[in-house]
Amino acid sequence: MPSDQTPAQTWVEPKHGTYNAYANFVNALWTPHDIKLKFGELTKMVESPDSTKTFIIEEQASITLTWSEAKILQGMLSDIIGRFEKLNGEITTPKIPQSAPIERPARPTG
Numbered sequence: 001m002p003s004d005q006t007p008a009q010t011w012v013e014p015k016h017g018t019y020n021a022y023a024n025f026v027n028a029l030w031t032p033h034d035i036k037l038k039f040g041e042l043t044k045m046v047e048s049p050d051s052t053k054t055f056i057i058e059e060q061a062s063i064t065l066t067w068s069e070a071k072i073l074q075g076m077l078s079d080i081i082g083r084f085e086k087l088n089g090e091i092t093t094p095k096i097p098q099s100a101p102i103e104r105p106a107r108p109t110g
Contacts, residue, residue: 019061021039021060021061022041022060023039023040023041023060023061024040024041024042025039025040025041025042025055025057026038026039026040027040033066033067034064034065034066034067035064035065035067035070036062036063036064036065037062037063037064037065038059038061038062039059039060039061039062039063040057040058040059040060041057041058041060042055042056042057043056043057043058044056045099
């Protein structure tokens, strides 16, 4: 096989299946050697008495990649997103309304 040819790939599912996770938050950490992507799901929003809001994000999975694999992932995502947008239009961040204060019913007296 010429050195510039990529070998064929066969993906095999492990005996106990493949782990799947959902994420709507992602965070990245890195070192000179690799990059770690942490995937999480927003599970709760806590509002303190001073109206400061805090998102509670449950970590679902983390994946550590070498920098060269991260670069390959960047190209793959760019290609996939470009093809999706060509068919469906530009992906934008959805806007959501501000949360309204929750009105609690008065406690019964007596």
